[in-house]
Amino acid sequence: MNRVLSNKKTILIFVLPAFVFFSLIIILPILYSGYLSTIEWNGYSEKIFVGLENFKNLFADFPKGFTLGVKNSFLLAILSVFVQIPLSLILALVISKGIKGEGFFRTVYFIPVIISTTVIGQLWLKIYQPKYGVLNYLLAQLGLENLQNSWLASAETALACTFFVIVWQYVGYHMLLLYSSIKSIPKSLLEAAKVDGATNTQIARHITIPLIAPMIKVCVTFALIGSLKTFDLIYVLTKGGPIHSTEVPTTIMYRVLLTENNYGLGSAMAIFIIIECLIFTILIQKGFKAESYTY
Amino acid sequence: MNLREKIKNLKILQYIILIIVAFVQIYPLFWLLTFSLKSNLEIFGKNPLALPKSFMISNYANILVNGNLLTYLFNSVFVTAITIAFSTIISAMAAYAIARMCWKIKEHVLTYFLLGLMIPMQATLLPLFLMMKRTGAYNTPWALILPYTGFALPMAIFIFVGFFRSIPKEMEEAAFIDGASIYQIFRVIMLPLIKPAIATVSIFTFLSCWNELMFAITFISKEQFKTLTVGIMGMVGMYATNWGELGAGLVVAALPTVIIYVFMSSQVEKSFTTGAIKG
Known part of the structure; x- marks a missing residue:
């Protein structure tokens, strides 16, 4: 049997299709992006090698607004980590206690996660619509006309409105991950604490949260990386506007690549985004030393 | 007695919060369903929250075919x-x-x-x-x-x-x-x-x-x-x-x-x- 299992030809037949596919679709394009980031090219012109010129441009805020885009994506990342995840954690802690309607709440919170961001974006465009949208109507009904706004059409509120939709769509995702992690803690542990007279808050702080720390780390990583490469929702909601107030690196990259045909500069942005994601993943792994417990 | 009441109130508060969040999560989707069944007259009328008066199934037929x-x-x-x-x-x-x-x-x-x-x-x-x-x-x-x-x-x-x-x-x-x-x-x-x-x-x-x-x-x-x-x-x-x-x-x-x-x-x-x- 071991002879059959170490037959080189068989192994090749099994591994090669996936290997070729993966290399052609992911690895080679990344390498090619790396190469393109060092040249100046519009797809038709002669390719001119410019070294790190494209990256220097990015750091010197060219195209104008790139720095703002990076700032916006950082802002979304910080908000996601410090608003979205605590909110998800609270929801997960509360519904995992075995309250009535546990399954109902879990399902309802999770539904937006599985719906296409395109649909979600279009829906919220209608909700935020100043004249016929639900939001301004509700404010008027509550007598809060002075809070009415043009939401996504105003540079002051557009980014905050976008963030709200991100939270709305993904709070259920993080909630589910944390919830399933809490559910895997043995009941006896929590019951023992209860017998000893610990309150719910104490149990959460000293038992549940430390035990699910590895999953919290996963959520933080997903929220952070997800914010750094966010594209779909912003593309649907604002395309980076108004007046570039919701621009993020990916929307700028999309425009530079596909409208302006500046392939070198756009590829430098692609590489920038990969490196950003790598650095943050490593930082979280290093800085967030979650001990794993066995039970 | 006092403590027990406190706990009870806390539980009610907890449910109220859960229900509010559930409402915020599900209402936009429900609203989408209602306006997909409305005529333009209703959509751009006075009350965007109203339920559709008559179900405009034709919206679906039109979008699917045309x-x-x-x-x-x-x-x-x-x-x-x-x-x-x-x-x-x-x-x-x-x-x-x-x-x-x-x-x-x-x-x-x-x-x-x-x-x-x-x-x-x-x-x-x-x-x-x-x-x-x-x-x-x-x-x-x-x-x-x-x-x-x-x-x-x-x-x-x-x-x-x-x-x-x-x-x-x-x-x-x-x-x-x-x-x-x-x-x-x-x-x-x-x-x-x-x-x-x-x-x-x-x-x-x-x-x-x-x-x-x-x-x-x-x-x-x-x-x-x-x-x-x-x-x-x-x-x-x-x-x-x-x-x-x-x-x-x-x-x-x-x-x-x-x-x-x-x-x-x-x-x-x-x-x-x-x-x-x-x-």
Whole structure:
């Protein structure tokens, strides 16, 4: 049997299709992006090698607004980590206690996660619509006309409105991950604490949260990386506007690549985004030393 | 007595908060459903929260037939189905070789595949765009099927390898002694054993293909090959003053995923939690 299992030809037949596919679709394009980031090219012109010129441009805020885009994506990342995840954690802690309607709440919170961001974006465009949208109507009904706004059409509120939709769509995702992690803690542990007279808050702080720390780390990583490469929702909601107030690196990259045909500069942005994601993943792994417990 | 009352009040407060959050999560979707059934007169009338007076089923009929939504729906089903079939087969094969066969560099090959989990799709956009143009796949369903399959592989291989490793070796040994070939063993014995993992992977791949926008909008501009997400983005301009029909289109695009979730919620939830363990 071991002879059959170490037959080189068989192994090749099994591994090669996936290997070729993966290399052609992911690895080679990344390498090619790396190469393109060092040249100046519009797809038709002669390719001119410019070294790190494209990256220097990015750091010197060219195209104008790139720095703002990076700032916006950082802002979304910080908000996601410090608003979205605590909110998800609270929801997960509360519904995992075995309250009535546990399954109902879990399902309802999770539904937006599985719906296409395109649909979600279009829906919220209608909700935020100043004249016929639900939001301004509700404010008027509550007598809060002075809070009415043009939401996504105003540079002051557009980014905050976008963030709200991100939270709305993904709070259920993080909630589910944390919830399933809490559910895997043995009941006896929590019951023992209860017998000893610990309150719910104490149990959460000293038992549940430390035990699910590895999953919290996963959520933080997903929220952070997800914010750094966010594209779909912003593309649907604002395309980076108004007046570039919701621009993020990916929307700028999309425009530079596909409208302006500046392939070198756009590829430098692609590489920038990969490196950003790598650095943050490593930082979280290093800085967030979650001990794993066995039970 | 006082403490008990306090606890009771706290519990009520807790429920109130849970219900408010549930309302915020579900009401926008319900509102979408109501305006997809309204006439323009009602939508742009006084009260956007009102329930539809008479159900305008014609919104759905119009968008499905005149609005090409049926074509988009078919394309989404086609692209998603082929991607799931393709990626499941080749990733299960690779995972089997990595988990069960004996060769020196298998751990390195696994690491190589798992690198893909770290790579944002956006970073491959231009090279894939140029590749699709060069090979003639641009503006055909293959321009989506090929990249979707590629990006589905890392997660699928990760899940399958874990699953294959948990199956006892005796299963194969018995079949070998009976004289089965390795291909028969893979097809007849191993694949049925990893069915739960195939379900997990398929749901994950389904949701990511069905909902994908960036590749779809870049690689497809021909009406006849547009998937739902691109189709909807194209409809927005045309139906700017016709919320009812656009709403109907949005409902149709969202419905398949919601139905799958409602009927297979524990399966779907498992897909997401299994996918997260890689972190």
